[in-house]
Amino acid sequence: xxxxxxxxxxxxxxxxxxxxxxxxxxxxxxxxxxxxxxxxxxxxxxxxxxxxxxxxxxxxxxxxxxxxxxxxxxxxxxxxxxxxxxxxxxxxxxxxxxxxxxxxxxxxxxxxxxxxxxxxxxxxxxxxxxxxxxxxxxxxxxxxxxxxxxxxxxxxxxxxxxxxx
Numbered sequence: 378x379x380x381x382x383x384x385x386x387x388x389x390x391x392x393x394x395x396x397x398x399x400x401x402x403x404x405x406x407x408x409x410x411x412x413x414x415x416x417x418x419x420x421x422x423x424x425x426x427x428x429x430x431x432x433x434x435x436x437x438x439x440x441x442x443x444x445x446x447x448x449x450x451x452x453x454x455x456x457x458x459x460x461x462x463x464x465x466x467x468x469x470x471x472x473x474x475x476x477x478x479x480x481x482x483x484x485x486x487x488x489x490x491x492x493x494x495x496x497x498x499x500x501x502x503x504x505x506x507x508x509x510x511x512x513x514x515x516x517x518x519x520x521x522x523x524x525x526x527x528x529x530x531x532x533x534x535x536x537x538x539x540x541x542x
Contacts, residue, residue, distance in 0.1 A: 384539045385411035388516050391531055393523020395497065396516075398423055399504075399539070402430035403511040408541075415497075415517055426515050430501055433487045440486030489529065498525050502532045504539055512541060 381399050388397035389411045396412035400423045407423035414422045433439045492499040498518040504510050514536050518528050 380540050381409040382411075384514070384535050385409050387535055388514065388532065391516070391518070391523070391528050393519040393521070393528070394516060395519050396422075398426075398515045400427055400430070400513055400515055401511055402427040402434070402513055408512065413517070415499075423515070426499070426501060426513075429490060429492070430503070430513050433490050433501075434503070489533065491525070491529070494520070496520050498523065498528070500525075500529055500532055502529075502536045504536045504541070506541060510541075514539070 385397045385399065388394060394412060396410070396414050396419075398410045398419060399408040400406070401408060405424035405427035407419050410419040410423075416422055416425075487503060489503065490499075490501040492501075497520045498516075500514075500516045500518065502514045502516075504512040504514060506512070514532055516528060516532055518525065
């Protein structure tokens with residue numbers, strides 16, 4: 378099971394990888410970075426991508442099948458959908474199952490995000506842990522030389538094996 382540095386190195390070994398980071402989306406801080414940053418500043422990129430991750434994890438429009446319509450505000454937590462802190466809204470690896478009677482897996486309602494630009498792809502893959510995780514992997518992939526499908530699958534595998542210590 379790789380740590381942050383080994384995980385980032387494996388991500389950078391993917392064809393077309395330009396940059397990678399492990400980011401805490403609650404604080405917007407990069408826990409580790411490798412390669413280039415789209416704007417030349419890894420910390421600024423981490424803060425900007427954390428905004429995307431928070432929006433995807435917190436807003437019910439991106440996870441309509443989650444209990445209560447989103448990560449927070451479900452019928453099981455007693456909070457209205459618009460109340461609570463960002464910490465209350467983090468995806469959790471435990472206690473998050475699909476709607477009653479469904480076979481939906483536990484875990485965050487959003488698995489990953491793909492943002493397409495004219496020159497590349499940004500893949501944000503949420504990391505599930507045994508505690509309330511607010512971490513995701515960010516991979517910046519060149520559009521001409523990268524393979525989006527392969528990168529998405531490998532990033533998901535890396536996220537599953539990542540050891541945060």
